[in-house]
Amino acid sequence: MSNVKDMTEGKPLQLMIKFSIPLLISNVLQMLFVVADSAIIGRMLGVNAFASIGATVSPHWLVFSAVIGLNHGFSTLLAQRFGAKDPDGLKKAFITAIYLAAVFSVTIAVIGVTVCRPLMELLRTPTTLIDGSVTYLTWVWSGMPLLFGYNLLAMTLFALGDSKTPLRAMIVATVVNIAFDLILIIPLGIAGVALATLIAQATAMAFCIRALKKTGVFQGCGTKFDKNSAWPLLRLALPLGFRNSVIEVGGLIVQRYVNEYGTEFVAGVAAAKRMYSLLMIAGGAIEASISTFVAQNFGAKNFDRVKQGLKEGLKLAIGSVAVIMAFTLPLGRQILGLLIDGDPEQVSAVLDVGVRQLRLMTLGLPFLYLLFLYRAALQGLGNTFIPMMSGFIELALRIVSVVVLTRLIGDWGVLLSDPLAWPFAMTLLMISYFIVFRRVKRKNTELNK
Numbered sequence: 001m002s003n004v005k006d007m008t009e010g011k012p013l014q015l016m017i018k019f020s021i022p023l024l025i026s027n028v029l030q031m032l033f034v035v036a037d038s039a040i041i042g043r044m045l046g047v048n049a050f051a052s053i054g055a056t057v058s059p060h061w062l063v064f065s066a067v068i069g070l071n072h073g074f075s076t077l078l079a080q081r082f083g084a085k086d087p088d089g090l091k092k093a094f095i096t097a098i099y100l101a102a103v104f105s106v107t108i109a110v111i112g113v114t115v116c117r118p119l120m121e122l123l124r125t126p127t128t129l130i131d132g133s134v135t136y137l138t139w140v141w142s143g144m145p146l147l148f149g150y151n152l153l154a155m156t157l158f159a160l161g162d163s164k165t166p167l168r169a170m171i172v173a174t175v176v177n178i179a180f181d182l183i184l185i186i187p188l189g190i191a192g193v194a195l196a197t198l199i200a201q202a203t204a205m206a207f208c209i210r211a212l213k214k215t216g217v218f219q220g221c222g223t224k225f226d227k228n229s230a231w232p233l234l235r236l237a238l239p240l241g242f243r244n245s246v247i248e249v250g251g252l253i254v255q256r257y258v259n260e261y262g263t264e265f266v267a268g269v270a271a272a273k274r275m276y277s278l279l280m281i282a283g284g285a286i287e288a289s290i291s292t293f294v295a296q297n298f299g300a301k302n303f304d305r306v307k308q309g310l311k312e313g314l315k316l317a318i319g320s321v322a323v324i325m326a327f328t329l330p331l332g333r334q335i336l337g338l339l340i341d342g343d344p345e346q347v348s349a350v351l352d353v354g355v356r357q358l359r360l361m362t363l364g365l366p367f368l369y370l371l372f373l374y375r376a377a378l379q380g381l382g383n384t385f386i387p388m389m390s391g392f393i394e395l396a397l398r399i400v401s402v403v404v405l406t407r408l409i410g411d412w413g414v415l416l417s418d419p420l421a422w423p424f425a426m427t428l429l430m431i432s433y434f435i436v437f438r439r440v441k442r443k444n445t446e447l448n449k
Contacts, residue, residue: 008083008305012312013316016312020288022163024285048131049189050340055130059123061251062252064147067151072237077156078094078156079292080296083299085300093233096233109141110262112137118345124254129266150201150205154169154204154208162211173201176196243390258414261414264350268349269353286317288307294381303444306377321369328362356412361418362414363419367423375429378433380428393425402417
């Protein structure tokens with residue numbers, strides 16, 4: 001295969017940096033993809049339209065996170081088979097993952113569009129916002145096969161050690177997205193922004209298909225569903241998809257309480273969470289590089305490199321957090337102010353809320369990045385159960401924060417719901433990693449005796 005990188009040889013830190021940089025830029029562009037939608041809506045359609053999109057953040061992230069989790073599971077098996085030098089097994093798993101992705105994406109699209117309005121009503125979305133929210137979600141969820149398809153193909157490339165092609169795909173998609181935002185927003189409003197997103201996703205998907213053909217993964221893979229690959233794929237994917245869904249169920253509960261505080265509060269939290277998405281980009285890149293590195297070396301039974309790779313990943317995580325905090329804490333209000341425009345008094349109220357939320361999330365980043373690190377390492381080792389359980393911890397603490405703390409400290413309980421959960425989930429993942437690593441290493445040693 002061409003255009004792929006074997007991470008079982010070479011200096012771990014150098015490999016991970018080379019892998020992470022294109023992914024980091026790709027994640028920046030993917031977040032800008034989302035932020036551009038918000039900024040264009042906020043400045044061209046006003047605060048109410050911006051808040052309408054903001055009210056969809058948790059429902060959309062519930063679905064999006066499930067898609068990401070499922071595809072992470074698929075790509076873990078692909079990376080393990082690539083690291084084990086098993087091209088036939090890799091191709092069988094890849095074509096089977098495509099079948100599974102098709103089933104999942106169509107199912108999610110049908111259910112999502114069907115329950116869209118009842119869900120937004122259940123979340124007590126303000127009446128002035130609900131029509132815009134439903135319009136946006138209906139369009140975006142209808143295009144779920146495009147979202148699922150792009151992420152599966154991009155993560156397949158990651159599993160093969162290629163992080164440059166997804167970067168190029170995202171550059172093209174971002175340009176397409178912004179262009180169609182500006183073209184469609186005036187005649188179609190919120191629906192135009194959603195449609196622009198779908199067009200961009202289709203473009204990125206086509207780009208990845210073209211690149212994967214050059215790797216040879218399509219060559220000889222056939223069209224047969226492989227039952228022997230289906231269970232390992234599902235065993236890795238379902239817990240991760242379920243974990244992400246569980247975490248975002250907590251987000252839905254939080255959103256319900258956010259909505260009760262009115263339009264300005266909804267818009268402020270939404271603005272902060274758009275920026276929070278940018279804060280996570282380095283963590284996402286590190287998580288993907290660690291997961292791929294560990295999975296490939298686990299497939300190759302090279303446990304010393306797994307251990308070394310995690311140490312180097314820890315350095316990357318700590319350095320990234322320091323840079324992000326130094327930039328975000330002093331400049332948070334100015335950054336958020338770029339997203340919205342309108343009545344000065346209303347904008348000021350929105351920014352007051354947004355700055356509080358952004359600062360709390362920024363201060364929690366050290367825990368979040370370590371959470372990413374150890375979660376990725378466990379997934380690379382093939383353990384998806386413990387990462388799933390960490391999702392339940394995040395869910396429980398989010399509920400405690402919005403149900404209990406709001407009675408004691410008011411809206412601060414809502415704002416604390418995310419960062420409060422991170423240290424506890426991180427602790428579980430960190431302790432579990434060391435236990436699992438020792439167990440799989442010992443098991444491999446016994447088998448080789």
